[in-house]
Amino acid sequence: MLFNRLYQPDIDLDTLEVRPQLQLSTSAESRLSLHWIGVLREFVRGSLAASSGVHTGADALKLLLAGADVVMATSALLRHGPEHLRELRREVVTWMDERDYDSVRQLRGSVSRANVPDPDVYDRANYFQVIHSWNSARH
Numbered sequence: 672m673l674f675n676r677l678y679q680p681d682i683d684l685d686t687l688e689v690r691p692q693l694q695l696s697t698s699a700e701s702r703l704s705l706h707w708i709g710v711l712r713e714f715v716r717g718s719l720a721a722s723s724g725v726h727t728g729a730d731a732l733k734l735l736l737a738g739a740d741v742v743m744a745t746s747a748l749l750r751h752g753p754e755h756l757r758e759l760r761r762e763v764v765t766w767m768d769e770r771d772y773d774s775v776r777q778l779r780g781s782v783s784r785a786n787v788p789d790p791d792v793y794d795r796a797n798y799f800q801v802i803h804s805w806n807s808a809r810h
């Protein structure tokens with residue numbers, strides 16, 4: 672499972688106490704799982720479960736495309752309630768229908784590191800390009 676988001680305490684700067692504070696995740700946190708599932712898919716024979724930052728159908732789809740066998744959601748269900756699963760599933764099915772996918776199996780891992788034309792997009796070697804794109808977006 673990549674990655675379990677462990678409980679993260681906070682420090683109160685007035686009392687210097689370590690405080691328990693539940694902070695739910697955001698979609699942005701799914702990028703760490705997406706990266707490593709995409710890289711590891713070709714090396715791991717066992718199942719890969721994606722956890723952390725799965726809030727929308729888009730989050731789920733990206734992780735499946737990277738190579739996850741299943742995706743898991745905790746924060747999203749705490750925030751929106753268990754009925755949110757229906758919406759998440761609807762978004763996934765709509766996206767698949769629009770692109771004529773019949774099953775998740777057809778798309779799973781199709782954008783993993785082993786299956787993209789330029790594997791560098793998954794690697795650190797790509798840093799220069801990433802930083803450059805950040806600059807261009809703002810100037």
Ligand SMILES: Cc1cc2nc3c(=O)[nH]c(=O)nc-3n(C[C@H](O)[C@H](O)[C@H](O)COP(=O)(O)O)c2cc1C
Pocket residue numbers: 674675676677693695696697700722723724725743744745746747749
């Ligand atoms: C209230 C709460 C309780 C959790 N309890 C556990 C637990 O007992 N064991 C565990 O391994 N992870 C636990 N987690 C971590 C979740 O399994 C998951 O890794 C984490 O919430 C990241 O996924 P998310 O972005 O969908 O929330 C808990 C998370 C929350 C928010």
